[in-house]
Amino acid sequence: MASGVVINGVRDALAVALQILESAQEELVWLIPPSINSLSRNYDFVEKARAFIQQGGASRGIVPISQANVGEVQMSLKNGEDVRHSDEVHELFMYVGDRQQSISAINIGIDEYTLDTPVTAFWSEDPTYAEYLLASFENAWSQAVPAEKRIQELEQEAGQA
């Protein structure tokens, strides 16, 4: 039988990610574009991530950080999330909980996502699929810059301007 579900639309993809966040016990891993990170804030991801960390969970995430989203990232850091910055073009976007549940989508070159952007994502509970996603994540993580360092750079740039 199929071990995954095709998800169409940003809103449904966020609903699945929220469900993954709510059911995770130990670990969350995410690699998302900044516009999706912004949209997730409308659905209490920040508050739920904080509760998850307070209960002993660990969250690691990669998102491109710019002047436009520095405050959002600071809120994640304040929550205790480990965030890194990367400007690289990532092949996959993902949200993975406890190395099992995941939602992922292939990067098709969309600059900015809204709730109405047509996207296709894959929701899976297969641990092998999660392992595959995590291999991609770890590669991106090893090349990404700690958010604190990136924020410092942005503050210096803003100071010079």
Add this chain to the structure above:
Amino acid sequence: MYFQRENYVASPHHNRMTDQDDFITHLLGFGLTEKEAHCYFHLLKYGPKTPSPLAKSLHTYREDVFRTLTSLIDKGMVRPSLDSPTLYTAVELDTALEVALKKHESELREMETRKRELQALAQQQRFRPSDEVTTFKIMKGLKEVLATVAPHILTLEEDFFAVVPENTVVVVSLFGINPLTKEFIERGGAVRILVTDFSYSGIQATQELIDIGAEVRYLGEETAIFAVFDKKASISGIHWELSSVSLDQPLTSLYTDDPAYAQYLTTTYEMLWKQSVPAEERIQELLEQGPPQADR
């Protein structure tokens, strides 16, 4: 909520609001994105504006600020004028926050409904009786990938499509995949190949695919690598940085016969296909440019 409703201040000039950053942070707590919060704050502080000067003040481009304004209008925090050029005015803070809060609550309710519906859908799909047994298998090397691809092409019935970078096009040419593909096309099969990028040195391998009858297009952007066989089985790859043409190259790939995964890849493929151009156009462009200086 990140920020309790009773704690917010009624004005950015209020003495409890130390600076712009605090104000923006509080707006984020009301479900605004950072761009929306900055835009709203600017309109509130400096008064009504048209998109162009607003974009200049916010150090962004006009289309971006227009999208943000549309979203703020939708959230009831900004009002457009009816005359032309359209002036955008921030709604008074108390009213705006009340509207934002209601909108946020309604979005959360809608999200809860969607979550329940999706959970029910997933449950239904997982327990659907089926003879199909799905396999997910991780492969760690090029040799294993080619050994999996070859038998699939031999037994293909309808179609095969892939999105690959230039180095993969070269590899399949060198390791005997193209004759199998040609034989499949001659049997009446359809083959579509989307090349993410290729340079002058990739012309020959790309042309070879065109010559055997595959429909080849050029995307010009990086994306995930994958191939789908008869819309059933698939192979996906990540970080295929093939530095040399050798079967011993390590790479991470996923093989699966999950039909839902194949459907997901198929839909994604069609989106990418629409963004691409015929490979002949790219070849022509490269031929006109000539070989790169270092190759001469």
